[in-house]
Amino acid sequence: MESEFERLRKKVENYPxxxxxNRLAELARLNQDDAEAERICQRCAxxxxxxxxxxVILAEIALAAGRKDDGLKHLHNAVERDTRSYAGHxxxxxxxxxxxxxxxALHHLRQILVxxxxxxxxxxxxxxxxxxxxxxxxxxxxxxxxxxxxxxPLGTATLTPGALxxxxxxxxxxxxxxxxxxxxxxxxxxxxxxxxxDNQGRVVVTHGLDGKADLLAALAAEITGAATATAxxxxxxxxxxxxxxxxxxxxxxxxxxxxxxxxxLADTGxxxxxxxxxxRQALIDLGGT
Amino acid sequence: MxxxxxxxxxxxxxGGSLVLSPDGLPMVTALRQGSDEAGIAASLxxxxxQATRLCESLGIxxxxxxxxxxxxxxxxxxxxxxxxxxxxxxxxxxxxxxxxEARPFADRLAQRLSL
Numbered sequence: 535m536e537s538e539f540e541r542l543r544k545k546v547e548n549y550p551x552x553x554x555x556n557r558l559a560e561l562a563r564l565n566q567d568d569a570e571a572e573r574i575c576q577r578c579a580x581x582x583x584x585x586x587x588x589x590v591i592l593a594e595i596a597l598a599a600g601r602k603d604d605g606l607k608h609l610h611n612a613v614e615r616d617t618r619s620y621a622g623h624x625x626x627x628x629x630x631x632x633x634x635x636x637x638x639a640l641h642h643l644r645q646i647l648v649x650x651x652x653x654x655x656x657x658x659x660x661x662x663x664x665x666x667x668x669x670x671x672x673x674x675x676x677x678x679x680x681x682x683x684x685x686x687p688l689g690t691a692t693l694t695p696g697a698l699x700x701x702x703x704x705x706x707x708x709x710x711x712x713x714x715x716x717x718x719x720x721x722x723x724x725x726x727x728x729x730x731x732d733n734q735g736r737v738v739v740t741h742g743l744d745g746k747a748d749l750l751a752a753l754a755a756e757i758t759g760a761a762t763a764t765a766x767x768x769x770x771x772x773x774x775x776x777x778x779x780x781x782x783x784x785x786x787x788x789x790x791x792x793x794x795x796x797x798x799l800a801d802t803g804x805x806x807x808x809x810x811x812x813x814r815q816a817l818i819d820l821g822g823t
Numbered sequence: 824m825x826x827x828x829x830x831x832x833x834x835x836x837x838g839g840s841l842v843l844s845p846d847g848l849p850m851v852t853a854l855r856q857g858s859d860e861a862g863i864a865a866s867l868x869x870x871x872x873q874a875t876r877l878c879e880s881l882g883i884x885x886x887x888x889x890x891x892x893x894x895x896x897x898x899x900x901x902x903x904x905x906x907x908x909x910x911x912x913x914x915x916x917x918x919x920x921x922x923x924e925a926r927p928f929a930d931r932l933a934q935r936l937s938l
Contacts, residue, residue, distance in 0.1 A: 746881060753877045760873050761891045764866040767859065768911055770893035778874040781884025785877060799881060 539565065552578060552585035559591045568595045579611075586616025593625060605629070613642075617718040617812065618649045627659060636663050648721045649714050713739055715819045716796075719812035724804035726783070728813075730796045730820060731755050738794060739820065746799075754787050754797035775810065786810075790817035824935050828853035831928045836916025838896065841909050842932060843867055845875075850906055867900065867909050890918070901925060904933030 542558045555578035562571035572595055578588040589612035597605035606629060612622035623642040630639035640663060646656040720728050720741040727742030727750075735755030740747035761776045775788045779802065786809055787797040796813045828840045832853050839854040847868015852860045874886040889900040896912045899922060908929045912921060 749880055750877075753873070753880060757870070757873045757877060760866070760870045764863070764870050764898070765891055765893040767863045767866045768893075768896070768898065770895045770897070772894035773891065774894060774897075775890075775892045777888075777890040778877055778886055779888040780878035780881070780886055783881065783883030785881065785883075799883075 546574075550581060552582040552587070555582070556585070556587045556591065559588065563591070563595070568599070571595060584615050586612040586614075586619040586622055588612075589615065590619060590621045590625065593622075597625070597629075602629070613645070614811065617645070617815065618714060620646060620650065624655070627656075631659070631663060636666070639663055645718070645721065648718050713816075713819070715812065716816040717741060719796075719798065719809065719816050722804075722809060722812060724801040725809070726799045726801070728796060728798040729754070730794055730816075732793055733758075733795075743799065750785070750797055750799060754785070754795050758787060758789060758795045777806065786813075788813040788817065790814065794820060796820075824851045824932060825853065827928055827931050827935070831910065831925065834921065834924050836913050836921050837910055837925075838913040838916075839911040842903060842906050842936075843909060844906055845871060847871070854911070863909075867898075867907070871900065871907060892918070899925065901929040902933070903929045904936040906932070906936055908932055 539558070539561045542554060542561060546554045546558055555574055559571045559574040559578070562568075562574055572592060575588040575592045575595075578585055579592075582588070589608045593605045593608035593612065596602075596608060606626070609622050609626045609629070612619045613626065616622065623645045627639045627642040627646075630636075630642065640660060643656045643660045643663075646653055650656070716728065716730070716739060719725065725742075727740070727744070727747070729740040729743060729747045729751045730738040731751035731754050732738055733755060735752035737747050737751045740751070743750060757776060757778065758773065762773045765771070765773050773789050775786065777784060777786045782802070783799060784802055784804070785797055785799055786804075786806055787795050788810060789795050794817060796817055798809055798813065800809065824842060828842070828851055831837060831840050839852075839858065841852040841854060841860065841864060842850040843864045844850055845868070847865045849860050849864040852858075852864075854860055854863070870889065870891070871886065874889050878884060878886040887902055891897050896914050896916065897918075898912060899910045899918070901908045901910070901922075908925070910921065910925055912918070
């Protein structure tokens with residue numbers, strides 16, 4: 535064990551990577567050196583801020599030591615940085631379920647179903663939670679409705695014909711990997727649907743807009759053009775985002791490079807900062823720079 | 824109204840402000856020297872027109888506000904009665920705070936414009 539630990543430590547020094555850090559921290563935990571594991575995770579979090587697993591390990595250490603508040607804080611950090619952190623969502627669901635906060639527990643289990651549809655553990659836990667909440671008769675129906683209401687499985691967010699040509703070649707991941715963050719964005723509370731459009735207003739990928747995707751894509755491209763022109767008038771290059779607020783909803787759009795705009799149709803009062811985080815992740819996954 | 828805009832310009836993060844009609848004509852401006860007031864107002868008018876079209880098409884009511892954020896700042900547009908108040912933001916601006924602080928100015932302008 536010790537030699538493996540030293541080998542990994544050298545690897546981390548010479549060729550640092552998030553996975554090597556995670557493995558090193560796990561080995562430190564196996565060696566019962568939680569302090570060292572924490573140091574490794576904190577360093578990893580600094581060097582690889584989007585690595586949610588480091589926060590999961592920190593949370594496990596904190597929870598094992600009885601520091602529940604710290605544990606929850608780390609878990610929230612984990613799922614914020616990596617929306618597909620299975621362990622992060624599962625541990626949060628367990629923690630909230632133990633506290634009797636069924637709503638939040640179900641929320642995190644639903645997040646698991648977004649990127650891992652029909653995950654048996656998550657489904658079972660959802661059924662158990664709903665039974666415990668007094669809905670024994672409704673439990674199976676609830677779980678199945680959760681499965682139905684979960685956004686389509688990874689990759690089934692509609693990637694339109696020709697969209698692959700729009701996406702830069704470096705985004706060589708499978709369609710499911712490309713659209714997972716986008717699907718997670720659409721699962722956020724208050725989000726009615728979203729579309730990624732190219733500069734010509736053509737739909738690249740869409741979710742939940744029920745026939746309005748083409749319209750939103752076209753208008754989003756128009757507004758991106760108008761917003762870019764306005765920003766230039768003000769001497770500002772590199773448009774990053776725009777938001778139009780209506781009386782009964784709002785459209786938020788995020789531009790990552792010169793090609794793609796991600797437009798989100800959402801309720802008023804939705805947390806724009808959180809949506810931006812999710813949208814940026816989705817744009818990166820779709821091949822934005 | 825000029826006085827209101829000048830006071831607004833003293834809020835941290837505000838780099839200038841103007842009141843414009845919905846069709847993009849400047850009504851009152853307090854922008855930095857050398858700014859192309861007519862050009863900025865026209866661009867904003869175009870943006871507002873597109874925003875109105877977007878809201879109508881998507882069935883989310885009348886356009887209430889808009890934001891454009893760029894790498895070096897951005898702008899916020901708020902309704903001010905029959906007109907719009909556009910606030911130019913410096914890169915140092917705190918968007919949330921600025922919106923909170925700007926709202927009373929927009930209300931005061933709306934009062935003046937409806938007199």
